[in-house]
Amino acid sequence: TNAARIDLEDIKKQEDKEITFRCWVENARPQGAKLAFLVLRQGLSTVQAVVAAGETISKQMVKFAQNLSTESTLVVTGTVKRAPEPVKGATIKDFEVHITKLFVEAKADVLPLQVDDAERPLPVEGAGEEEKASDGRPLVGLNTRLNNRTLDLRAKINHAIFVIKGGVCALFQEFLGQKGFTLVQTPKILGAASEGGANVFELNYFGKPAYLAQSPQFYKQMLICSRFQKVMEIGPVFRAENSNTARHLTEFTGLDLEMEFSEHYHEVMRVLEDLMLFIFRELNARYKKETDLVRSVYNVEDFKLPSSGNVPRIPFTEGIAMLRAAGEQLGDYDDLTTPQEKLLGKLVLEKYGSDFYVLDQFPLAIRPAYTMPSPHDPKLSNSYDMFMRGQEICSGAQRIHDAELLAEMMRKHDPPIDPNGAGTKDYVDSFRYGAPPHGGAGFGLERVVQFWLGLPNIRMCSLFPRDPQRVVP
Numbered sequence: 001t002n003a004a005r006i007d008l009e010d011i012k013k014q015e016d017k018e019i020t021f022r023c024w025v026e027n028a029r030p031q032g033a034k035l036a037f038l039v040l041r042q043g044l045s046t047v048q049a050v051v052a053a054g055e056t057i058s059k060q061m062v063k064f065a066q067n068l069s070t071e072s073t074l075v076v077t078g079t080v081k082r083a084p085e086p087v088k089g090a091t092i093k094d095f096e097v098h099i100t101k102l103f104v105e106a107k108a109d110v111l112p113l114q115v116d117d118a119e120r121p122l123p124v125e126g127a128g129e130e131e132k133a134s135d136g137r138p139l140v141g142l143n144t145r146l147n148n149r150t151l152d153l154r155a156k157i158n159h160a161i162f163v164i165k166g167g168v169c170a171l172f173q174e175f176l177g178q179k180g181f182t183l184v185q186t187p188k189i190l191g192a193a194s195e196g197g198a199n200v201f202e203l204n205y206f207g208k209p210a211y212l213a214q215s216p217q218f219y220k221q222m223l224i225c226s227r228f229q230k231v232m233e234i235g236p237v238f239r240a241e242n243s244n245t246a247r248h249l250t251e252f253t254g255l256d257l258e259m260e261f262s263e264h265y266h267e268v269m270r271v272l273e274d275l276m277l278f279i280f281r282e283l284n285a286r287y288k289k290e291t292d293l294v295r296s297v298y299n300v301e302d303f304k305l306p307s308s309g310n311v312p313r314i315p316f317t318e319g320i321a322m323l324r325a326a327g328e329q330l331g332d333y334d335d336l337t338t339p340q341e342k343l344l345g346k347l348v349l350e351k352y353g354s355d356f357y358v359l360d361q362f363p364l365a366i367r368p369a370y371t372m373p374s375p376h377d378p379k380l381s382n383s384y385d386m387f388m389r390g391q392e393i394c395s396g397a398q399r400i401h402d403a404e405l406l407a408e409m410m411r412k413h414d415p416p417i418d419p420n421g422a423g424t425k426d427y428v429d430s431f432r433y434g435a436p437p438h439g440g441a442g443f444g445l446e447r448v449v450q451f452w453l454g455l456p457n458i459r460m461c462s463l464f465p466r467d468p469q470r471v472v473p
């Protein structure tokens with residue numbers, strides 16, 4: 001047929017006309033020997049199609065249509081008719097298509113995962129794969145979904161998650177671009193580990209060792225030394241971290257920025273806070289439909305922003321005091337455990353009414369070697385983390401911009417880092433020819449999306465997640 005292929009949403013204008021379109025079979029059901037009802041999907045639209053034996057359609061054709069497998073792709077031609085009564089089970093209620101031609105482009109095998117099941121929530125961890133939804137059907141676990149990810153990703157909830165993820169990247173670039181940040185791409189094959197030796201993937205680089213980038217840290221700072229002033233990057237980050245948790249991946253997307261500042265590293269924090277407030281507000285404005293869809297499946301509460309417009313900026317020592325007042329035992333310079341971070345998130349929400357906050361002035365000993373010590377207390381540092389719903393989404397700091405101090409801090413670090421190593425010397429040397437005070441931060445994109453939506457597992461926010469147990473599909 002020569003009929004133009006239409007967008008199903010335009011069907012209203014096509015009454016009594018013949019149309020042709022590509023679609024996926026959502027379901028096929030027989031009605032006696034001479035009739036088949038199909039529900040056909042195109043994008044987010046579904047329409048009912050009628051295959052009736054007659055002049056153009058044989059009885060064999062009807063039988064074939066009755067047995068079409070779910071998720072097969074077709075090109076169909078048919079006449080648009082007003083539906084005798086509103087169609088149940090299709091998004092288009094007023095019209096149906098009376099099929100005259102039907103061509104199977106690709107037949108689907110028996111499905112290992114129903115797309116309908118992928119629209120439902122994951123079973124709650126610990127409840128086992130047997131947990132049932134309200135209608136009595138079991139909920140499908142994450143492994144089954146990820147093993148069949150191309151089918152899983154067909155679910156509307158998953159499209160929404162990745163539309164939002166792309167949105168966060170676009171908003172990150174939009175905000176920082178307006179502030180004069182240059183988008184850069186730094187190498188991912190490195191001569192040294194940029195975040196310490198343990199969690200790095202080593203590769204065989206033509207017989208010599210090389211490493212997958214654990215962050216763009218060295219290079220974004222080196223660009224500051226090249227007088228770039230403000231840089232941002234969105235790129236892959238690799239961590240050989242054997243952490244089988246709901247918020248760790250071995251490959252994730254880093255949203256990084258680095259900037260020169262004039263007087264005080266709090267200028268950098270201000271940019272970070274304004275950046276995130278912009279992203280949250282614009283997600284609410286531009287991605288409300290997607291956000292609501294995902295949150296409704298998991299009964300997640302709205303993400304609360306401070307009504308004052310000021311992001312709570314809490315010194316680490318005050319965070320420790322809040323936790324102690326709540327009964328936690330911890331030393332002045334201890335790192336927070338994950339449960340303590342979550343508890344602090346609750347306390348901050350109660351006190352400041354915000355699901356988003358910043359901890360400032362971390363103990364120096366638990367931060368990377370390139371972190372600037374605090375001028376007020378050598379055991380503290382000019383560094384900060386940001387949290388959403390009580391979980392870390394970002395780390396950052398003022399950096400050391402003096403080569404000698406940097407080399408000394410690297411040697412003194414636990415574990416020590418050789419400042420004259422094959423991949424570290426160039427980094428340290430870049431501060432020998434003039435370097436301005438600067439700071440920056442790195443966000444984990446998948447975590448931002450996970451906690452924005454209140455999802456139970458970070459893997460849901462990676463198209464094809466990599467973790468210690470999974471490198472396929």
Ligand code: ATP
Pocket residue numbers: 242243244245248336337338339392395
């Ligand atoms: P950063 O590396 O900046 O601290 P992060 O959120 O990845 O960011 P990690 O240091 O990797 O933090 O881990 C923070 C906390 O996560 C640890 O204190 C620990 O409580 C928890 N954690 C990490 N790995 C595991 C694991 N395999 N099992 C349980 N908890 C873990």
Ligand code: AMO
Pocket residue numbers: 195214215216217239241247248249250252256257392393394395396397440441442443444445446447
């Ligand atoms: P850090 O190591 O804290 O800091 O990483 C920055 C942010 O990345 C996210 N993240 C992860 N996300 C998923 N899976 C992981 N395994 C994982 N590890 C970290 C977190 C974290 O806050 N160079 C510094 C940043 C800087 O100072 O600019 C760095 O890499 O959200």
